[in-house]
Amino acid sequence: MSERDPKTGPAPRAPRAVDVAAAADVSIATVSRVFNNPEKVAPAIRERVLATAKAMGWMPHAAGSALARRRTSIVGAVIPTLDNEVFAAQVGAMQKAFAERGITLLLSCFNYDQDQAVHDVQAMLARGVEALAIVGEAHRPDLFAGIQARHIPYVVTYSHRPDSPHPCIGFDNRQAFHSIASHLLDLGHETIGVIIQPTAGNDRVAARLDGVRAALAERGLGIRPQHLCEGEWSIDFGRQSVRAMLATDPPPTAVICGNDYLALGALLEARAMGLTVPQGLSITGFDDIAISRQLDPPLTTMHVDNHEIGRRAADYLLACMEGSRPAAMPPLVPTLIRRGTTAAPHT
Amino acid sequence: MSERDPKTGPAPRAPRAVDVAAAADVSIATVSRVFNNPEKVAPAIRERVLATAKAMGWMPHAAGSALARRRTSIVGAVIPTLDNEVFAAQVGAMQKAFAERGITLLLSCFNYDQDQAVHDVQAMLARGVEALAIVGEAHRPDLFAGIQARHIPYVVTYSHRPDSPHPCIGFDNRQAFHSIASHLLDLGHETIGVIIQPTAGNDRVAARLDGVRAALAERGLGIRPQHLCEGEWSIDFGRQSVRAMLATDPPPTAVICGNDYLALGALLEARAMGLTVPQGLSITGFDDIAISRQLDPPLTTMHVDNHEIGRRAADYLLACMEGSRPAAMPPLVPTLIRRGTTAAPHT
DNA sequence: ACCATTGATGTAAGCGCTTACATAGATCGC
DNA sequence: GCGATCTATGTAAGCGCTTACATCAATGGT
Numbered sequence: 178m179s180e181r182d183p184k185t186g187p188a189p190r191a192p193r194a195v196d197v198a199a200a201a202d203v204s205i206a207t208v209s210r211v212f213n214n215p216e217k218v219a220p221a222i223r224e225r226v227l228a229t230a231k232a233m234g235w236m237p238h239a240a241g242s243a244l245a246r247r248r249t250s251i252v253g254a255v256i257p258t259l260d261n262e263v264f265a266a267q268v269g270a271m272q273k274a275f276a277e278r279g280i281t282l283l284l285s286c287f288n289y290d291q292d293q294a295v296h297d298v299q300a301m302l303a304r305g306v307e308a309l310a311i312v313g314e315a316h317r318p319d320l321f322a323g324i325q326a327r328h329i330p331y332v333v334t335y336s337h338r339p340d341s342p343h344p345c346i347g348f349d350n351r352q353a354f355h356s357i358a359s360h361l362l363d364l365g366h367e368t369i370g371v372i373i374q375p376t377a378g379n380d381r382v383a384a385r386l387d388g389v390r391a392a393l394a395e396r397g398l399g400i401r402p403q404h405l406c407e408g409e410w411s412i413d414f415g416r417q418s419v420r421a422m423l424a425t426d427p428p429p430t431a432v433i434c435g436n437d438y439l440a441l442g443a444l445l446e447a448r449a450m451g452l453t454v455p456q457g458l459s460i461t462g463f464d465d466i467a468i469s470r471q472l473d474p475p476l477t478t479m480h481v482d483n484h485e486i487g488r489r490a491a492d493y494l495l496a497c498m499e500g501s502r503p504a505a506m507p508p509l510v511p512t513l514i515r516r517g518t519t520a521a522p523h524t
Numbered sequence: 525m526s527e528r529d530p531k532t533g534p535a536p537r538a539p540r541a542v543d544v545a546a547a548a549d550v551s552i553a554t555v556s557r558v559f560n561n562p563e564k565v566a567p568a569i570r571e572r573v574l575a576t577a578k579a580m581g582w583m584p585h586a587a588g589s590a591l592a593r594r595r596t597s598i599v600g601a602v603i604p605t606l607d608n609e610v611f612a613a614q615v616g617a618m619q620k621a622f623a624e625r626g627i628t629l630l631l632s633c634f635n636y637d638q639d640q641a642v643h644d645v646q647a648m649l650a651r652g653v654e655a656l657a658i659v660g661e662a663h664r665p666d667l668f669a670g671i672q673a674r675h676i677p678y679v680v681t682y683s684h685r686p687d688s689p690h691p692c693i694g695f696d697n698r699q700a701f702h703s704i705a706s707h708l709l710d711l712g713h714e715t716i717g718v719i720i721q722p723t724a725g726n727d728r729v730a731a732r733l734d735g736v737r738a739a740l741a742e743r744g745l746g747i748r749p750q751h752l753c754e755g756e757w758s759i760d761f762g763r764q765s766v767r768a769m770l771a772t773d774p775p776p777t778a779v780i781c782g783n784d785y786l787a788l789g790a791l792l793e794a795r796a797m798g799l800t801v802p803q804g805l806s807i808t809g810f811d812d813i814a815i816s817r818q819l820d821p822p823l824t825t826m827h828v829d830n831h832e833i834g835r836r837a838a839d840y841l842l843a844c845m846e847g848s849r850p851a852a853m854p855p856l857v858p859t860l861i862r863r864g865t866t867a868a869p870h871t
Numbered sequence: 872a873c874c875a876t877t878g879a880t881g882t883a884a885g886c887g888c889t890t891a892c893a894t895a896g897a898t899c900g901c
Numbered sequence: 902g903c904g905a906t907c908t909a910t911g912t913a914a915g916c917g918c919t920t921a922c923a924t925c926a927a928t929g930g931t
Contacts (some may be wrong), residue, residue, distance in 0.1 A: 234674075236649065258889085283630060286616060552887095556890080591889090591916040
């Protein structure tokens, strides 16, 4: 007399271990063992239980087992946004590495909002994540304090400062942009512009700008205020920034861009204004996205292996979870790809 | 006499509700109520409990509460890969929409492998997801059977067939490419090439190809085998495909590409071969990624709002979870953006 | 033949939380 | 002022699972 479709039976509720146990005529403990320590169960019984479970569509429910086992097999990834392929690649690689070990990835995007990041981490801790990967280290101190209080392994990704208090997997953003600037300086440029993402609350970007400044300072140079454009990264921002800079006097002979999209915009606009690149203006990018090598001229940029960062971060965390205390990993070194958008200034 | 740092105390174990209850001198039920039905607790006590919990760094542990409440507040997203910005955008939008309602997103990438997808869905069901979003409907039947057996709401995204048995949020891939082909036919093209992603196990792509074929057939035309290139999407595949096609006799006067990256490659190669676009060759893309409008000439393509797909999928699932049975949503309609890469064939 | 092992299975005590129900003051109408 | 009614809090029974420990049968050494 159920109100449900009689064909589906009166109890649409999910089967539990005890149901499988009854159906297979064993105890609930045996059912559990079949799934967790199969070698402790006689083959005949094991097969019977497996068959029954399959027939009933039963699998151990994670919440129950997490509670009993005191392990959730969940780890969290906290990134700014998936709209940036750089982070998407990292997460994709982590997800893959974890999935291979039966670990589930919880994802959260804080949209460059520090309060949101703290909130997200709290939520993940409440969910019992066993480890955490977090992009960047420019976070509110209570974010890290909360993690440390739980004695949970964590790693900061996409950045690597030599003297960071956190375990980190990434590269030295300052060093990377120091290299880019040096490349340009070595070519003979002295008036260099910078188009870069917002530095507020973003340690990676701030470090990049700092790297450029340091390289220039070493040769007694600096960035003129009118040659520094900071804003949301987009092709359009790259375009408008270059347009503005070239209207100054003297105009820069080279511009360093915070990523390839900005550089792409800069390149398009420079050409639209009738400049030849690199003779009239040298341009550098960062990330080495797929189109960069296809541009005309192909973009000089720095290549970062984001999948590798994700994979390493996952490996590090997995090692920690298994109890080892892995040595600090050396930073990745992004490589400068000299293509067609940099040359000596036309004098 | 603990072996641990005496400052951290002998019990580094996470506090539980009962500890908070004891410290605040109330019962464990009251602690729970403070977090779940705060209005049922006297303000003075509520504040005391809140303060104690905060001081002890306690939050209700999700596994325990999921068990007791029989709700996990988790939903799963199953996508092919995060390396495609199209899916990354969808996931990002879903994550945002869910986070706003206190729901956590579990992510899994099946890498276009049907067995992997089934496995991932199983794992998610075991984790007690309350709803599931899955890209595409070309999956093993037991994937959907497994979900339906659990009476869990789900939605297929990125595709929308009028006669699909599944609730779906997306657009009609067949229809979309029918439109593209018609656009070209209307311009007078009769020899049309196609460069497309692998169709095997990918219903969306297969539908696209089908749409092109149908549009051509309506005018008594077809795709010549030598004018159909199917392979992993990349700029390079676009380039090599165009090169191969243009070596045939007669060469196509237009090529339809499965996405903007392929189209970008096609455009670059056509120009490298000395053809002018669109006079010598018309090219269409799909997705309308950021660079497309910046190309020279700007790419004619179709714009799809992937964030919108993600948002709608999340809204639909949330509605289901709250018990309503939302009406089937109308498909999104991608819009054809006629820019500079299509024109009448040069006769 | 008998006892000590061994190995397979069952019993039952939680894991940390929520919530129906019980309880006990406080409040109010008459 | 007394019982009826409410409201704030506590008690205890699970949620579905794992696992230490108990049990029991079979094995093997002497």
